[in-house]
Amino acid sequence: MRAQVAIIGAGPAGMFLAHLLREAGIDAVVLELRSREYVVARVRAGVLEQSTVDLMRRLGIGERVGREGMVHAGTTLAVDGDSFHVDFAELANGAAITVYGQSEVMKDLNQAADERHIHVIYEASDVRPHGLDTDTPWVTWNSPHGARRLECDFVAGCDGFHGVSRGCIPHGALTVFERAYPFGWLGVLAEVPPCNHELVYANHERGFALASMRSPTRSRCYLQCSLQDRIEDWSDDAFWDEFALRIGGSFASRITRGPTFEKSIAPLRSFVCAPMRWGRLFLAGDAAHIVPPTGAKGLNLAVADVVVLANALGRLYATGSCEGVDGYSDRALARVWKAERFSWWLTNLTHRFPHMDGFDRQMQLAELAYLRSSRAARSAFAENYVGLPLEV
Numbered sequence: 530m531r532a533q534v535a536i537i538g539a540g541p542a543g544m545f546l547a548h549l550l551r552e553a554g555i556d557a558v559v560l561e562l563r564s565r566e567y568v569v570a571r572v573r574a575g576v577l578e579q580s581t582v583d584l585m586r587r588l589g590i591g592e593r594v595g596r597e598g599m600v601h602a603g604t605t606l607a608v609d610g611d612s613f614h615v616d617f618a619e620l621a622n623g624a625a626i627t628v629y630g631q632s633e634v635m636k637d638l639n640q641a642a643d644e645r646h647i648h649v650i651y652e653a654s655d656v657r658p659h660g661l662d663t664d665t666p667w668v669t670w671n672s673p674h675g676a677r678r679l680e681c682d683f684v685a686g687c688d689g690f691h692g693v694s695r696g697c698i699p700h701g702a703l704t705v706f707e708r709a710y711p712f713g714w715l716g717v718l719a720e721v722p723p724c725n726h727e728l729v730y731a732n733h734e735r736g737f738a739l740a741s742m743r744s745p746t747r748s749r750c751y752l753q754c755s756l757q758d759r760i761e762d763w764s765d766d767a768f769w770d771e772f773a774l775r776i777g778g779s780f781a782s783r784i785t786r787g788p789t790f791e792k793s794i795a796p797l798r799s800f801v802c803a804p805m806r807w808g809r810l811f812l813a814g815d816a817a818h819i820v821p822p823t824g825a826k827g828l829n830l831a832v833a834d835v836v837v838l839a840n841a842l843g844r845l846y847a848t849g850s851c852e853g854v855d856g857y858s859d860r861a862l863a864r865v866w867k868a869e870r871f872s873w874w875l876t877n878l879t880h881r882f883p884h885m886d887g888f889d890r891q892m893q894l895a896e897l898a899y900l901r902s903s904r905a906a907r908s909a910f911a912e913n914y915v916g917l918p919l920e921v
C-alpha cells in the first residue's frame with residue numbers, strides 16, 4: 530500500500546487530520562490499534578473551544594454539534610460555598626465553549642469518514658514506523674489477514690500518550706518537560722439533570738470539585754481525590770455527599786442524586802515533549818503533550834496541532850515549500866505552552882495540595898478574590914478558557 534501520509538491513531542487528532550488532509554487533496558491512511566466501537570465509546574473530554582466547533586462546521590461535520598451541543602457563554606467559580614460568574618460573552622468578544630462529549634465528536638468524525646471514503650484501518654496491531662530519517666518512510670502492522678506495509682512520504686504520530694510514535698525519536702533528540710500532580714480526579718456520569726446550566730469549578734477546603742454535564746439530563750461530576758483511592762472506596766452516597774459539600778451554596782441544593790456509572794480515577798499530569806517533529810515523523814495531540822483536565826484543553830489542543838500540520842503539509846504538496854513543515858514544531862509548541870500554562874495555573878488555583886500551609890491557602894483565596902473583582906483578570910481567564918487563536 531502507498532499513501533502520502535500515514536496517520537497512526539484514530540482518536541481526535543488522527544481523525545481531524547484525516548479530514549483536513551482530504552480537504553487539501555492529500556491521500557492518507559489511518560491505522561488504529563483498537564476497534565472502532567472502542568474508540569467511539571471512550572468517555573473522555575466534553576468541552577469544545579470555539580475554534581474546534583468552527584472547524585467542525587468548516588469540515589461539514591458541525592450539524593449535530595450545532596443542534597445538540599450546549600453553548601455556554603460563561604462559567605462559575607465557587608470558593609468555600611460562595612461563587613462568582615465569568616461572562617465570556619462580555620469578556621471574550623462573544624466567543625463561547627460548547628459542551629459536547631468526545632464520543633459524540635468521534636461518532637461525527639467516523640460517520641463523515643465513511644461518507645468520504647477516508648481509509649481507516651481498525652484493529653491494526655504492532656504498528657511500527659520505519660525509516661523516519663529517510664525520504665521514504667514506511668509503516669508496518671499486523672492485521673487479522675497477516676503482516677501489512679504502507680509506504681508514505683510522512684508519518685503523523687497521533688497515537689496518544691501511550692502510543693508507539695514518540696518512542697521512535699532517539700532519546701538525545703527529545704526534551705521532556707513533566708509535572709505529576711499529587712492527586713487524581715474521581716469522575717462519574719449520572720443520568721440526572723446538572724445542578725447548574727453552566728460548569729461550576731469549586732475550590733473547597735477539602736479539595737476541588739467540578740460540576741459539568743453531557744446533556745440537560747446527564748451530569749458529569751468530578752472530585753479531587755487521593756491517588757491511593759480506589760473506585761470501590763466511593764459509594765454513590767459518599768460521592769454525592771462530598772460533591773454537595775464542595776460545590777456548596779445554592780448549587781448543592783439543586784443537585785439531583787442518582788446512580789453513577791463510568792466511575793473512574795484519572796491521575797493529573799502536565800507533559801510536553803519537544804520538538805514535535807523528527808525527520809519525517811510529526812507528533813500531534815496527546816502523543817506530544819498532556820494537560821491536567823482542569824482547563825478542558827486536551828482535545829482542543831490536539832485539534833489545534835493538526836490544523837497547523839495539515840496547513841503545513843498542504844502548502845508543501847501545493848507549492849513545494851518546506852517552510853510550514855519545518856516550522857510545524859515551533860508553531861504548534863507556541864500554543865501548546867500557553868495552554869499548558871493555563872491548565873497548570875487553574876489546577877494550582879483550585880486544588881488542595883498535600884503540603885499546602887496557611888500562606889498557600891491565602892494566596893489561592895487572594896487570587897480568586899482578585900479574579901472576582903478585576904475585569905482585566907476575568908478577561909484573561911475568559912480569553913484562555915474559550916481558547917486562544919490558532920497559530921497557523
Ligand SMILES: Cc1cc2nc3c(=O)[nH]c(=O)nc-3n(C[C@H](O)[C@H](O)[C@H](O)COP(=O)(O)OP(=O)(O)OC[C@H]3O[C@@H](n4cnc5c(N)ncnc54)[C@H](O)[C@@H]3O)c2cc1C
Nearest residue numbers: 538540541542562573574688689692814815825826827828
Ligand atoms: C480518562 C481521560 C479523561 C479525559 N478527560 C478530559 C476532559 O475532561 N477534558 C479534556 O479536554 N480532555 C480530557 N482528556 C484528554 C483528551 O481526551 C485527550 O487530550 C484527547 O483524546 C487527545 O486526542 P489524541 O487523538 O491526541 O489522543 P487519543 O484520544 O489518546 O487517541 C490516540 C489514538 O491512538 C490509538 N493508539 C494508541 N497506540 C497505538 C498504536 N501503537 N498503534 C495504533 N494506534 C494506537 C489509541 O487507541 C487512540 O485511539 C481525557 C483523557 C483521558 C485519558
